[in-house]
Amino acid sequence: MRFRRPIFEVCAEGILDRASALGTGFVPWGEVEGAWMRSFLGQRLLAVEVTDERPLLARQGPVKHLLMGVNGRIVGTPVLVPLGFLNVRQDTLLWEIEKHLSRSRGAGGPGRVE
Numbered sequence: 001m002r003f004r005r006p007i008f009e010v011c012a013e014g015i016l017d018r019a020s021a022l023g024t025g026f027v028p029w030g031e032v033e034g035a036w037m038r039s040f041l042g043q044r045l046l047a048v049e050v051t052d053e054r055p056l057l058a059r060q061g062p063v064k065h066l067l068m069g070v071n072g073r074i075v076g077t078p079v080l081v082p083l084g085f086l087n088v089r090q091d092t093l094l095w096e097i098e099k100h101l102s103r104s105r106g107a108g109g110p111g112r113v114e
Helices: 053-058 062-077 090-108
Strands: 008-010 014-017 025-028 030-039 043-050 077-081
Touching: 008 062, 030 062, 030 090, 043 090, 053 062, 062 077
Parallel strands: none
Antiparallel strands: 008 014, 014 025, 030 043, 043 077
């Protein structure tokens, strides 16, 4: 499947998620606490932990807000990115996130990346 624009991007400013109907859009590094891989209902997911889910959920429409809130209660974070469409190795993806998260924090060190 080919997409006209990136469905997921890790950049100096943050993470851009358009990988699913529940894609969160842009999440700046200042709102990211860490990331880890997770299996849920037979699907491999990147779970992005946020410092406070309220501002993130407030940027979503009502249905997405509700469903992402359920994700947060079940999995521990509302930001879940399905890996099926991403053409990248999981370890490479986590390394990129850790690198950018560390840079955004300066001397504060990385967040939790597993």
